[in-house]
Amino acid sequence: MTETKTIRIAMNGITGRMGYRQHLLRSILPIRDQGGITLADGSKVQVEPILVGRNEAKIRDLAQQHKVEHWTTDLDGIINDPTVDVVFDASMTSLRAATLKKAMAAGKHIYTEKPTAETLAEAVELARIAQEAGITAGVVHDKLYLPGLVKLRRLVDEGFFGRILSLRGEFGYWVFEGDHQPAQRPSWNYRKEDGGGMTTDMFCHWNYVLEGIIGTVKTVNANTVTHIPARWDEQGKEYKATADDAAYGIFELETPAGDPVLAQINSSWAVRVYRDELVEFQIDGTHGSAVAGLNKCVAQQRAHTPKPVWNPDLPVTESFRDQWQEVPANAELDNGFKLQWEEFLRDVSAGREHRFGLLSAARGVQLAELGLQSSAERRTLDIPEITL
Template identity: 55%
Template sequence: MAAKKIGIIMNGVTGRMGTNQHLIRSIAAIRAEGGVLLSNGERLIPDPILVGRNEEKLSKLAKENNVERYSTDLQAALADDYNVIYFDSQTTNRREESIKQAIKSGKHIYCEKPTATSLEGSLELARLAREAGVKNGVVQDKLFLPGLLKLKHLIDSDYFGDILSVKLDFGYWVFEGDWQEAQRPSWNYRAEDGGGIIVDMFAHWRYVIDHLFGEIDSMTCIGATHIPYRVDEAGNRYKATADDAAYAIFALKNGVVVQANSSWTTRVDRDDLVTFQVDGTLGSAVAGLRDCKVQHRAATPKPVWNPDIPNTIDFRSQWESLPENRTYDNGFKIQWEQFLRHVEEDAAFPWDLLEGAKGTQLSDLGLKAWHEKKWVTVPSLEI
C-alpha cells in the first residue's frame, strides 16, 4: 500500500499535555499503526519535528518516541517547505505570535486552546488564516470522550425528551506544591502568564455546550482564588494571581440552563474528575470521561422529603450503565486523524480557529461577569 509522509512542526510538546496526548498517544500512535488511511487507499504518515526552547528535553523526547527531527530554531522549521502543518501546544501567552509566524509562512494550523489570551487576538488569528487560505483547526478533545459520545448518542436518539438542565462538575485538589508536588504547572496560577481556570476551562465548556446542548444566550460567573499562595517547580513560594475556581450559569437560547462548577480546590466525591448530568422530561443521564449511566422516567424513584427519619433509598444503585457497544480510541488521536485528512484531501473539519475564538470569548465574558458582578450577553461571532 502506497504511503506518503507529511511534515509537522510540533511546538511546545515538552509540556505534560503536548507530550502525553499529542505526541505519544496521537502522532506516535498513528505512526505505529502505519499512518492515517486516506479515501484513495494511501497511508499518510506524520513526520514530526519537535520544536522548543530546551534542546536536552527535545533530544530525550525525540529518542523516546523514535522521532528523527528536533530543533530549537522555530524560524528554520517554518522556512522548510517539507513541513506542511504547524501545531502549537505552548503556554497560552506564547501561542498567538508563533501561530502568526506560521500563517505567514503558509503552514496549515492546528493548535491547542485557548488560541490567544484575548478575544481580539483569537479573532485576528482566524482572520489571518482565512486571508492566507491555510487550513486551520483547534483541539476540541472533550467532544471525543467516550462518556460524551455516549451522551451525544442519547441526545440524537431523543432519549431525554425535552432537555431541561445540565449540571457540569469539574475539578480535583491540586496540591499547593509545598508538602506534596503539584499536579499542574505553576503558571496556571499566575494571571500574568496566561493562567486561571476560567481561561483554561471555559474554552472547553463552550464547544461542549455548543455542540451538545445549544447556543449560549447569556451567562454569569463568580471566580475565586481560594489558595492565595503556592510553591513553584523550584520550591519558591509565590502569590497566586489567577482564579483557581469558577462557578457559572449559562442560559441557552433553547431554554436549557447549564450550571458549571470548575475547581482546582475541591476533593472528589463523584464518579469521575468531570461529570455531566443531563435532566430531561423523559429521562436523565450522568456522563463522565468514559462511562455514562441513565435513569428513565419509568424507573425514577419517588423520594419524599423528611429530615426526621433516615433516608431509605440507595439513589446511586437505581441508575443503569450504558453498554460498551463499540471501541473508543483516544480522543486527541481521533481529531488528529481528522485534521490530517482535512489537510490532505479536504475532508470536513468544523473546529476551526473561529470556533477556537468562541472559547476565548466565553473566557473573556466569564471574567467580565465576575469582575462586574452581572449577567452578560454572549453575542454571535464573525470575522
C-alpha cells in the same frame, strides 16, 4: 500498490505535560507506529513528527527515547521550512497567537491547543487570517471525543431526553500548593500575568462542550475566585497566585429547536473529588436524565424514575445510584486526542476545513473574557455573535 503520503508535523511545546502525554505519546506516535491512517480512496497518510522546544537537552532526550529523527530548538526556522506541512502548538497561552500567526503566514496548516489567544480580538484575528490563507486550521476539542460524552451526545441525537431542561457540570480536583508536596500542574497556571487562570483555561472547553452537546451559549453569569493565595513553584520558591483557581458559571443556552436550557458548571483546582470521575455532566430532560464522565455514562428513563419522598426523620434506605442504567459504547472508542488528530489529518489531506476551527476557539475565548467580566461586574452578560 497503495500510495502513501507523509505529513511532516512540527510539534511545539512538546515537553509540557499535555503536549507530551496526549499529543505525542498517545496520538502522533501511535498513528506513526500503526502505519499512518487510511483515507476514503484507500491511500495512506503517514506522519513524521518534528519535536520543537526551548530546552535542547529535553528535546534531544525525547527524540532519542521515542525514535524521532528530527528535533529542533529553532521554532522560526522550522516554521519556515518548506518541507513542513503542519505546525502544532501546545506551548504557553501567552506565546500561542504569535506562533500561529507566523505559521499561517508561512502557509502552514495549524493544529493547536486552546485558548488560541489571550484576548478575543486576537482570537478573531487568527480566525480571519486562517480564512484568508486558505489553510486547514484545527483546534483541540478533546472532550467531545471522550467515550462518556460520545454516549451523552448519542442520547441527545436519539431524543432520549425529550425537551432538555438543564445541564450541571462538576470539574476539578485538589492541586497541591507545592510546599509540602509538589504541585501536579505548572506554576504559570496560577499567575495571571503568564496567561494562567481557571476561567481562561476551562471556559473555552465548556463553550465547545455546551455547543457540541446542547446548543448555543447565549448568556454567562460567573463568579471567579482565587481560593489559594500563595503557591510554590517548580524551584520551591513561594509566589503569589494572581490568577483565579476556581470559576462558578451559570449559562443560558439555546438548542437547535429554539428551546432554552440552563447550564451550571463548577470548575476548581481547590476541591476534593467525591464523584466517579474528575469531570461529570448531568443532563435532565422531560423524558429522562443522564450523567456522563470521561468514560462512563449512565441514564434513567422517565418510566424508571423513582418517587423519593423528603423525610429528614428517617435514614435513606434506597441506593439512588443503583437505579441508573449504564449506556453501552456499542463501538470501540480510541483515545479522544488521537481520534481528533486523525480527523484533522484527513481534512488536511483533502484540503478542507476542520469542523473545529479557529472561529470555534474564538467563541471559547469570548466566553472566558465575558466570564471574567461578569464576575468583576457581578452581573449576567449577553454573548454577541462573532462575525469575521
